[in-house]
Amino acid sequence: xxxxxxxxxxxxxxxxxxxxxxxxxxxxxxxxxxxxxxxxxxxxxxxxxxxxxxxxxxxxxxxxxxxxxxxxxxxxxxxxxxxxxxxxxxxxxxxx
Amino acid sequence: xxxxxxxxxxxxxxxxxxxxxxxxxxxxxxxxxxxxxxxxxxxxxxxxxxxxxxxxxxxxxxxxxxxxxxxxxxxxxxxxxxxxxxxxxxxxxxxxxxxxxxxxxxxxxxxxxxxxxxxxxxxxxxxxxxxxxxxxxxxxxxxxxxxxxxxx
Numbered sequence: 671x672x673x674x675x676x677x678x679x680x681x682x683x684x685x686x687x688x689x690x691x692x693x694x695x696x697x698x699x700x701x702x703x704x705x706x707x708x709x710x711x712x713x714x715x716x717x718x719x720x721x722x723x724x725x726x727x728x729x730x731x732x733x734x735x736x737x738x739x740x741x742x743x744x745x746x747x748x749x750x751x752x753x754x755x756x757x758x759x760x761x762x763x764x765x766x
Numbered sequence: 767x768x769x770x771x772x773x774x775x776x777x778x779x780x781x782x783x784x785x786x787x788x789x790x791x792x793x794x795x796x797x798x799x800x801x802x803x804x805x806x807x808x809x810x811x812x813x814x815x816x817x818x819x820x821x822x823x824x825x826x827x828x829x830x831x832x833x834x835x836x837x838x839x840x841x842x843x844x845x846x847x848x849x850x851x852x853x854x855x856x857x858x859x860x861x862x863x864x865x866x867x868x869x870x871x872x873x874x875x876x877x878x879x880x881x882x883x884x885x886x887x888x889x890x891x892x893x894x895x896x897x898x899x900x901x902x903x904x905x906x907x908x909x910x911x912x913x914x915x916x917x918x
Contacts, residue, residue, distance in 0.1 A: 739887075
C-alpha cells in the first residue's frame with residue numbers, strides 16, 4: 671500500500687492459464703506475464719492479449735464468451751490484477 | 767469428502783450405501799447419473815474427453831454443495847465427476863442427496879446438477895467421424911440454472 675506506483679509496476683507479474691478450446695487455439699497452457707501499471711484490470715489484460723492478433727484477437731474478440739478466474743475464483747472485466755495472481759481464461763463450461 | 771473429481775469409474779450403489787450408512791434420520795435418497803451418449807446434435811460421437819481446472823473445479827463443486835445445503839433441508843450430498851477419456855455408455859457424473867423427505871431430496875439433486883452444468887469448470891470434447899470438436903455451452907442449461915435464482 672505504501673509502495674510507489676513505479677515499484678508496483680516493476681513487480682506486477684502474473685501467471686496465466688489457458689484451458690480447453692483456448693489452450694488449443696493459443697497453443698499454450700499458460701505463461702508468465704508482466705502487467706504494466708499498479709491497477710491493471712482483467713479488461714487491460716484482455717486488450718493486451720488481443721493486440722497479439724491471430725487466434726488471440728479472434729478468441730478474445732468482444733462478444734465472444736470468455737470466462738475469467740483470478741486465483742481460481744470467477745472474475746469480471748473490472749477485477750484488478752495483483753502481483754502473483756493466477757489468471758485463467760476459458761470458454762463457458764460444459765460438464766455434467 | 768462431499769466432492770470427488772476422478773478418472774476412474776464409480777459404483778453408484780456403493781456410494782449411496784456409504785452416504786446414508788448409519789443415519790436413521792434419512793427417509794429419502796435421490797440420485798442422478800449422467801451418461802455418455804453416442805450421438806449429439808445429430809452427429810455420431812465415438813468418444814468424449816473431459817477436461818477440468820484442478821483446484822478451481824473441486825472448490826466450485828464444494829461451493830455448489832454448500833449452496834444446496836443452505837437452500838434445502840438435506841442431511842448430506844455427494845458429487846462425483848469423472849475426467850479424462852470416456853466412451854458411449856460410460857458414467858460421467860453422480861449426484862446423491864439424503865434428506866428426511868423426497869421433496870427436498872429431489873429438489874436438491876436437480877439443483878446440484880443444474881448448477882454443476884453452468885458453474886463447475888469442466889469442458890467436453892467429442893471425437894466424431896468428422897473430427898474432434900469442443901462441445902458448445904447450451905442456453906437451455908443457463909435457463910435451468912437461472913430458474914433457481916428466480917424462485918428465491
